Amino acid sequence: MKLTTNEKSDLSKLKKVVTENEKAFVSAGNALAEIQERKLYREESLTFELFCLKNWNWKKTHVYRMIQAASVVKTSPIGGQIPNERIARVLAKVPPEQHKAVMKAAAAEGPATAKSVEKAATPKPDIILDRLGIPVPAKATPFWNRREEVQAILTKVSAIKASLKHAQDTKDLLFTEVNFSSVLAYLDNMFGGIKRAMPHTVCPTCNGKLVESCTLCAGRGVISEILYERVDEDVKKMRSKSGGKK
Numbered sequence: 001m002k003l004t005t006n007e008k009s010d011l012s013k014l015k016k017v018v019t020e021n022e023k024a025f026v027s028a029g030n031a032l033a034e035i036q037e038r039k040l041y042r043e044e045s046l047t048f049e050l051f052c053l054k055n056w057n058w059k060k061t062h063v064y065r066m067i068q069a070a071s072v073v074k075t076s077p078i079g080g081q082i083p084n085e086r087i088a089r090v091l092a093k094v095p096p097e098q099h100k101a102v103m104k105a106a107a108a109e110g111p112a113t114a115k116s117v118e119k120a121a122t123p124k125p126d127i128i129l130d131r132l133g134i135p136v137p138a139k140a141t142p143f144w145n146r147r148e149e150v151q152a153i154l155t156k157v158s159a160i161k162a163s164l165k166h167a168q169d170t171k172d173l174l175f176t177e178v179n180f181s182s183v184l185a186y187l188d189n190m191f192g193g194i195k196r197a198m199p200h201t202v203c204p205t206c207n208g209k210l211v212e213s214c215t216l217c218a219g220r221g222v223i224s225e226i227l228y229e230r231v232d233e234d235v236k237k238m239r240s241k242s243g244g245k246k
Contacts, residue, residue, distance in 0.1 A: 003042070011035065014031040028066055029066040029067045029068075068089060069089050072088045072091050077097070078100050081103065082103075083112070084114075090114050090117045093121060102117060128144060130200065130201040131200050140203070144221075150195075164180065164183060168180040195224065196227065198225070200225035202222055203216055204235050206221065
């Protein structure tokens with residue numbers, strides 16, 4: 001399909017931009033995008049991909065990478081600071097509002113590279129902290145993540161206790177034969193006993209790592225607040241100073 005005189009003139013200019021700015025990927029990528037969008041290749045080739053192969057011997061993968069990289073620079077809040085096409089393509093996987101932080105992290109130990117940018121852009125796994133602010137090791141995590149199970153049981157016990165306390169306070173005749181003192185005391189003991197299953201902190205003896213041979217946590221890597229209160233103060237201080245590391 002023939003091009004108009006103006007289109008031929010524009011195509012000539014755009015081809016020159018691509019050829020002269022191959023290393024300046026933004027200009028080349030934008031020019032390629034315009035050629036594709038306006039179908040200025042149609043007089044020379046059936047497809048845009050064949051057009052690029054014929055003019056610059058570029059395969060479509062490379063062409064679309066250049067277009068994508070130029071697009072990233074155009075939409076990024078740090079567009080002018082993106083040094084090359086490879087880094088731009090890595091940033092394409094990251095929301096624009098995170099580009100500045102990612103590039104800063106990537107350049108922390110020297111000039112940013114595609115590899116360092118990709119590393120900085122890779123989401124870090126959330127660090128789980130126990131009630132004392134100590135990271136929960138992988139071996140202890142399955143038990144720590146079951147805290148909600150224990151809490152659900154404790155909530156039910158509390159609800160039963162609250163109902164009985166209300167019956168006692170209102171002198172509900174239905175509960176005339178109930179010995180509130182013994183039943184409520186029993187529920188208090190039940191609550192305290194079940195609470196011992198609630199993980200509170202990483203085991204100060206094995207630090208949640210050598211759990212198989214630990215007699216304190218019995219292989220869980222975590223212990224309850226009740227058990228932690230019985231731990232020797234010197235052990236607590238040592239664990240506190242080391243941040244839970246042996």
